[in-house]
Amino acid sequence: MARATTTRASEAADATGSRKSDNTNDPIAALLSPEGALTTEGERIAAVADETLRDLYRWMVISRRLDTEGLNLQRQGELGLWGPYTGHEAAQVGAACAMASTDWIFPYYRDFAMAVCRGIDPGAILTIFRGLTHGAWNPYDYRFGPFIIPVGTQIPHAVGFAMGCALDGEPVATLVGFGEGATSTGDWHEAMNFAGVFHAPVVFLCENNQWAISVPMREQVGGRVADRAAGYGFPGVQVDGADVLTVYAVVKAAAERARNGGGPYLVEALTYRVGPHTTSDDPTRYRTKDDEAVWRAEAHDPLARCAQRLRERGAWDDEFARNVEAEAEERAAVMRRTLLAATPDHPGAVFDLVFANPPATLMQEKAEFVAALESVDETAGTEGTR
Amino acid sequence: MARATTTRASEAADATGSRKSDNTNDPIAALLSPEGALTTEGERIAAVADETLRDLYRWMVISRRLDTEGLNLQRQGELGLWGPYTGHEAAQVGAACAMASTDWIFPYYRDFAMAVCRGIDPGAILTIFRGLTHGAWNPYDYRFGPFIIPVGTQIPHAVGFAMGCALDGEPVATLVGFGEGATSTGDWHEAMNFAGVFHAPVVFLCENNQWAISVPMREQVGGRVADRAAGYGFPGVQVDGADVLTVYAVVKAAAERARNGGGPYLVEALTYRVGPHTTSDDPTRYRTKDDEAVWRAEAHDPLARCAQRLRERGAWDDEFARNVEAEAEERAAVMRRTLLAATPDHPGAVFDLVFANPPATLMQEKAEFVAALESVDETAGTEGTR
Amino acid sequence: MSATSTTPSTATEPTTSQGTMQLTLGKALNLALHDALRDDPRALIFGEDVGRLGGVFRVTDGLQQEFGARRVFDTPLAESTIAGICVGLAIKGFHPVAEMQFDAFSYPSFQQVTSNLAKYHTRTGGACNMSVVIRIPYGGAIGAIEQHSESPETYYIHTAGLKVVTPATPADAYALLTAAIRDPDPVIFLEPKARYWQRQDVSFPLDPLPLDKARIAREGTDATLIAYGPTVQTALAAAETAAGEGTSLEVVDLRSLAPLDMETLTTSVRKTHRAVVLHEAPVFMGLGAEIAARLMRDLFDTLAAPVERIGAASTPYPPSRVEKLFLPDVDRVLEAVDRSLAY
Amino acid sequence: MSATSTTPSTATEPTTSQGTMQLTLGKALNLALHDALRDDPRALIFGEDVGRLGGVFRVTDGLQQEFGARRVFDTPLAESTIAGICVGLAIKGFHPVAEMQFDAFSYPSFQQVTSNLAKYHTRTGGACNMSVVIRIPYGGAIGAIEQHSESPETYYIHTAGLKVVTPATPADAYALLTAAIRDPDPVIFLEPKARYWQRQDVSFPLDPLPLDKARIAREGTDATLIAYGPTVQTALAAAETAAGEGTSLEVVDLRSLAPLDMETLTTSVRKTHRAVVLHEAPVFMGLGAEIAARLMRDLFDTLAAPVERIGAASTPYPPSRVEKLFLPDVDRVLEAVDRSLAY
Ligand SMILES: Cc1ncc(C[n+]2csc(CCOP(=O)(O)OP(=O)(O)O)c2C)c(N)n1
Ligand SMILES: Cc1ncc(C[n+]2csc(CCOP(=O)(O)OP(=O)(O)O)c2C)c(N)n1
Numbered sequence A, B: 001m002a003r004a005t006t007t008r009a010s011e012a013a014d015a016t017g018s019r020k021s022d023n024t025n026d027p028i029a030a031l032l033s034p035e036g037a038l039t040t041e042g043e044r045i046a047a048v049a050d051e052t053l054r055d056l057y058r059w060m061v062i063s064r065r066l067d068t069e070g071l072n073l074q075r076q077g078e079l080g081l082w083g084p085y086t087g088h089e090a091a092q093v094g095a096a097c098a099m100a101s102t103d104w105i106f107p108y109y110r111d112f113a114m115a116v117c118r119g120i121d122p123g124a125i126l127t128i129f130r131g132l133t134h135g136a137w138n139p140y141d142y143r144f145g146p147f148i149i150p151v152g153t154q155i156p157h158a159v160g161f162a163m164g165c166a167l168d169g170e171p172v173a174t175l176v177g178f179g180e181g182a183t184s185t186g187d188w189h190e191a192m193n194f195a196g197v198f199h200a201p202v203v204f205l206c207e208n209n210q211w212a213i214s215v216p217m218r219e220q221v222g223g224r225v226a227d228r229a230a231g232y233g234f235p236g237v238q239v240d241g242a243d244v245l246t247v248y249a250v251v252k253a254a255a256e257r258a259r260n261g262g263g264p265y266l267v268e269a270l271t272y273r274v275g276p277h278t279t280s281d282d283p284t285r286y287r288t289k290d291d292e293a294v295w296r297a298e299a300h301d302p303l304a305r306c307a308q309r310l311r312e313r314g315a316w317d318d319e320f321a322r323n324v325e326a327e328a329e330e331r332a333a334v335m336r337r338t339l340l341a342a343t344p345d346h347p348g349a350v351f352d353l354v355f356a357n358p359p360a361t362l363m364q365e366k367a368e369f370v371a372a373l374e375s376v377d378e379t380a381g382t383e384g385t386r
Numbered sequence C, D: 001m002s003a004t005s006t007t008p009s010t011a012t013e014p015t016t017s018q019g020t021m022q023l024t025l026g027k028a029l030n031l032a033l034h035d036a037l038r039d040d041p042r043a044l045i046f047g048e049d050v051g052r053l054g055g056v057f058r059v060t061d062g063l064q065q066e067f068g069a070r071r072v073f074d075t076p077l078a079e080s081t082i083a084g085i086c087v088g089l090a091i092k093g094f095h096p097v098a099e100m101q102f103d104a105f106s107y108p109s110f111q112q113v114t115s116n117l118a119k120y121h122t123r124t125g126g127a128c129n130m131s132v133v134i135r136i137p138y139g140g141a142i143g144a145i146e147q148h149s150e151s152p153e154t155y156y157i158h159t160a161g162l163k164v165v166t167p168a169t170p171a172d173a174y175a176l177l178t179a180a181i182r183d184p185d186p187v188i189f190l191e192p193k194a195r196y197w198q199r200q201d202v203s204f205p206l207d208p209l210p211l212d213k214a215r216i217a218r219e220g221t222d223a224t225l226i227a228y229g230p231t232v233q234t235a236l237a238a239a240e241t242a243a244g245e246g247t248s249l250e251v252v253d254l255r256s257l258a259p260l261d262m263e264t265l266t267t268s269v270r271k272t273h274r275a276v277v278l279h280e281a282p283v284f285m286g287l288g289a290e291i292a293a294r295l296m297r298d299l300f301d302t303l304a305a306p307v308e309r310i311g312a313a314s315t316p317y318p319p320s321r322v323e324k325l326f327l328p329d330v331d332r333v334l335e336a337v338d339r340s341l342a343y
C-alpha cells in the first residue's frame, strides 16, 4: 500500500461523515452465505481456477500426512512435543496460499501447514519440537515469522510489520494467525486497535477451533470474534473454516484490499481441533467422543469438503488423488529422515545467538562455558562424570 | 444479583438460540435519541423527580467549585499536582448518584467528583496530591475504591469485585470509571471479555473526554467505544455526557439491570476535558482555543444544561441557586482548611502499610530506618546535617 | 503450547489428607488446595484449564468436581486480568488462589502484580487485605519448548509488597501452600515443576509453615549449600556425593525467597565459613547475588572464601536438548565447593 | 496522570548540535533523537504524547514538526503493543525508538520485552536484528504521585537479551543514546528524570559511547562510590564534601547496567579497597547486590570492608513528602563511607 500510515482510519471515516464501520457495504462479506460459506455467486466472483483448487487440495493432503507423521514421531520418542493441527488444514492452507509470495505471514505455534505451504522444510521445523533449536528458519527467506508460543503476542508484531510496509510504500499485506483463545489476550485487542487507528494492511486470521486446551469457546469468548472488528473501525467475517475455497477466496480478497490501502480485515475461520491440544493433553478429561464425532464427520472435514468441491467441478480424478497421496507419503518420509539426521548445534551457539553485536563479557562467558564443557568431556573420556 | 456467576452469558445466549448480542432489544438504548440524549418519552420512563435533579445540580456546582479550588491550591504551591475534571461533572455526578448506596464504585484518577458524591472528605483526598499519602480513605467506608493511576488497571478489579458480589448472591452492582484512552489498554479488553463470559454485574463507564493528554480520540480509538460492547455479548450505548439527567437515568437503569442478573453494560459518556490534562500539561501545544471554545459553550456545559432542564421543569429558583453556590463556597473553604491542617504520618508508617502481616525482617528494617532518622534529627538539632 | 510431559497419576490416589501417605509434590499441592477449599469457604481457585482438566500438571485435579464450578473455575486466556480479578475478589473478602500456567505466562500479569497487587494494601491505608496466592510452576529440566522453563523469581522478589516462597518437598508443598492461602498478604507461590513427581511420606495433620523461615535440609560442617525449589534435591545429591569423598556439606533450603531468612543462613555459614548458592535463574541478578552481598556484610571476617554462585548463563533459556548443560548439577556444585575449599 | 512539574524550556534553545552548547540532559537527548532522525532514514520515534506535545518531559520536542508525523508519531495508550510493534518494525528494517511515559508504565510491556524483544534474535537463528531502543524516564525525587518514581532496572538487567544503559550527564545522554540507536540489539535506555534539567557544556561533534563501559567520574584513593543515572550527582557531591574532610573518594559512573563493566570496577576497588554502591531501587535485589557479589569474588583478599549498599527500603515507593528520606543522599553515602573506613 502506497498510503501514508498517518492517514488514520478514523480520519478517513470522519471525512465520509461516518465513524461507524460495519459490514453492510463490505464486498467480501457479500460473497458469503449466512453460514459463512462462499455462495455460488461468490464462487463465480472469486474465480478460483480448478488448478488452484487442486493445488489447495494437494497441500491439505500433504499437511494432514505430515501431521500424522509428527504425531508418530512424538509417540516414538523422537519429538518432545507435537501439536496436531488436523481440522485446521483448510484455514491454514487456504490462507497461506491466498497470500501473494511478496506478502508476509506471522504464524502462531499451530500454523505448521502454513509454514509448509510457504516452502519451509518440515523436517527442519521439527527440530524445534525435538529441542534442538528455538528457531529453525530465516524469516526473510520465506517471508514467514517464527512460531510464537506466548499466546497472542505475535499479533502486535504483525501490525508493526504492516505499519512498516505502509511506511515504505510497499504493496505488501501481512497475515497473522491465532486461535480464539488468543482473542482473550490484551495484546490481541491492542493490536486490533492499532491496526484500526493506523489503517495497517493486516489480515487477522482467527483459527477458531472452539477449544483453548480444555476451555471451550463459550467460556472463552464473550460475544463473537468476528463481530468485534466493527468496534475497531474495520470489517470482520466469520467463515466456514472447513471449506478451503471460502478461506482462500476471502483471505485473498482481504489481502488485496489491504495492499490497495483498504486497511485491516478480520477473518474468523470456524474450525475444530480434532486432536488433543498437544501430545501432552488428554481431551477425554473435558470433552466427549460424541462432541468430537460431529466435527470429525465429512461435513466438517476440510479434505472431504474440498474433494467434494473438486468432484462438483469435474476437476477430480483418481490418478490426481493417488499422486497427491504418493507425494504426501514421500514428503512424510523425507521429513522423518531430515529430522533424524539433524545434528544439534554446539551448545556454545546459545551464546552467539543472543545479540547481533555481543558484548565482550558475553563472549567471555561463552569461553568459560565451553572450556568447562571440554574439561568435563575430557574427564568423561577417562573416568565418567564425578 | 442472586445468580451464580457460573451461568455464563454465552450459555444463556446459546439457550435462546442466538450468540450475537446487540442493542436492538435493549430497553435502555430505547430511552435515547440518536445523539444519545434522553428523549421526552425516555425522561417520562426514567421518572427522575425534580428534587433528584436539583440534587444532581447541587453536586455538580459543588464539584465545579472544588475543581477550581484544587487548581488554585496547586498554583499556590499547596498541591504537587491537580487533574481538573471540569466538563466531567455530569458524567461523574450522574453516574455516582445513580448507583445505590450499597453498590460499589471503582474510580480512575480523575473521578474526584464521584468521590465527593460518595461522601469522602475532599480535603482528605487532596492529601494524595500533596504527597502526604497514597491512600486517603477506607474503601469499605464509602464502597469506593482508591484512585488508580496505571491506566485501565482498575477495570479488572471492578470485574473481579462484581464476580465476588455475584458469588455471594448479593444484589450489588459495581461501576467502574475510565477515560477513552483506557479503552486502548489490554486490561480494558480482558476485563470486558471476563464480564461478558462471567455475566458479571458491572457497569462500565467510559468518560470519553476526547483527549488522552495530547492524543485526540480519533488517534486513540479505532471505531467507536460504545460499539465494542456487542463484541463481548452485552449492550453498550453512547450518551450525551454533558446531560446529567441522561447519564443518571442510563446508569441507574444499567445498575438495576446488573443487580437483577442482567449482566454487564457499557455506557460511553461523551464529554470534554475543558482544562489541561493536569497542571503539568500545556494544551496550547496540541489544540487550539477554537477547539476548546466549542466545548466550553453552554450547549456542552453540564451545569448550564442542567439549569436549563430545571427551568424547563419549573424546578429552578434563584434562592436554590444561591444556596447551592453558598454551599459550594463553604465546602471549598473547608476543603482548603482540611488540606492545610493535614499532618503527615510518621515516615515509618510507610513500613507498616506494606503488609497486613509483616515479616519480622521488615519491622527490623523499619526500626533501623527510624533509628537513623532519629540520629539525623539529633545531629540536626546541634549542628545541621553534614 | 503446554509441554506437560507425563502427568502425575492421581486417579488412584486418595483425595483427602489423613494419616501417613506417600505423596508426590504435585499431589501434596492438590491436597493443600483441597483442604483449603474444604476449610475456608472464602477460598477460590481459578486460572486457565484448572477446572475440568485439573490443570496441565493436574495440581487442581478433582477440585472442580468436588467443590463445584463456582469455587473452582476456568478463566479466559488473560493473565493480566486473572491477577486483576484477584485484587477485586480480595477486596470482596475472598481468598483467591490463581494459577499462571507456566512461568513465562505470568509476565502478562506483571503490571497488575507489581503496580496493584503489591501496592493495594498501602494504597488503601491498610484497609484492603490482598489475601491472594498466585501459583506459578517454574524452572526447567522438563524437556520443554521455549517459554516453559523460566525462573522468574528475581522479578517478584525485587518487588516490595509481595511474599515469595517455594517448596522443595511434598510435605513443604502442603504446609507452605496452606500457610500462603491463610496469609492475609499476596504470596507468589513458585512450584518447582520438574519436582512435581518427587515422592515422600507425609504425615497428617501437618501444620502450616511460617512464610519467612528457611530450613536446614542436611547438616554439615565444611561448606553450606544454599538452594531452593528445584535445586534443593541437586544440593542434597551433591552433599551425598561429597560425604562419600569425606566432605561434609550443610544444605539450606530457603523456602522463603522474600524475605530472606538471614538468621538461618548466617548461623550456618558462621559454622562452615563457606557458601555456594545454586539456582536455575541466571547468575546475573539472581538471588545468589543478594545472598552473597548479605553474607559478605554479616560475616565478612568469617567467610573463608568468596560466596560461590551457580546458575544460568546470561542467555535466554537454551533449547531442551542442551538444557542440562546450563542447569546446576552435582558436578558443578562440587566444583564450586572445591574452589571454595581450595581458596 | 503525568506529574511533569516544570518542563525544561527548549523553545529558545538550538535545534541542531554544533559547536559547544550548554545543554540540559533532556535537551541533549532531544538532540540525539534529532540527529538520529536526520542521519538514519530508518529511525522512527513513537509512544504516547511524543508527537505534537513533544513528550511530557519535552524530550521529543519539535521532532514531529521537523520530521513529520510519519517518522514521529503518537500511539494509542497501550505499552505492550508499543513494544510489540517495535519487534515488527525492526523485522522490517526500521530502527524504532519507543518511549514509555514513566517507569511504572513500562510494566504492561513486560511480556513483549522479556519474551519477544529479548529473544527474537535467538528465535530467528540470528536472522532478525532487534535494533530497538526503549526509552524509559525513571527514578524519583520529582515530587510525583504514585507510579511515577520507580527504578525498574533490576527487571530489565536480569533479562538476558537486553542491553541496559543510563546516562548521568548531558554529554553522556547524547553519546549513549546515539550509540543505543545505532546498535543492532535491543537497548533499554533509562533516563534519570530528576536530572533532565541538569546542565553541562557539550562540544559537538560527539562520538557515540560504547554500550558496555563505565567511566571514572572522579578519581580518588580511599574508597570507590559506584553510582549510575540519578545517583552519580549524589556521589560526586558526597565526594566533594568528603574531600573537604580529607577523604578521597573515587566515583564510578556505570553507564552500562547490563552488562557490567567489571574491569573498571575492579581496577578502582583494587586501588581503594572499599566500595559503596548507591541506587534508588530497593537494596533487596538491586544492582548493588550483583556488584557486591562480583567484587567479593574478584577481590576477596583486596576488600578491606564489606561492600556497602545504599538504596530504597523494602517498601513501595513512599509518598513524595517523605521520599527524600528514602533516597540516597550525601549523608547516607558519607555514613556508609565512614562505616567502610572504620571497618
Ligand atoms: C500468554 C500465554 N498463556 C498461556 C499459555 C499456555 N497455552 C498454550 S496454548 C493455550 C491455548 C490457546 O488456545 P487458542 O488460542 O484457541 O489456540 P489453539 O491452541 O486452540 O490453536 C494456552 C492456554 C501460553 N502459551 N501463553
Ligand atoms: C499504563 C499507563 N500508561 C501511561 C500513563 C500516563 N498517562 C496518565 S493519564 C494518560 C491519558 C489517559 O487518558 P484517558 O484514559 O482518556 O483519561 P483522561 O485523562 O482523559 O481522563 C496517560 C497516557 C499511565 N498513567 N498509565
Ligand SMILES: [Mg+2]
Pocket: A179, A180, A181, A207, A208, A209, A210, A211, A212, A213
Ligand atoms: Mg483454540
Ligand SMILES: [Mg+2]
Pocket: B179, B180, B181, B207, B208, B209, B210, B211, B212, B213
Ligand atoms: Mg480522555
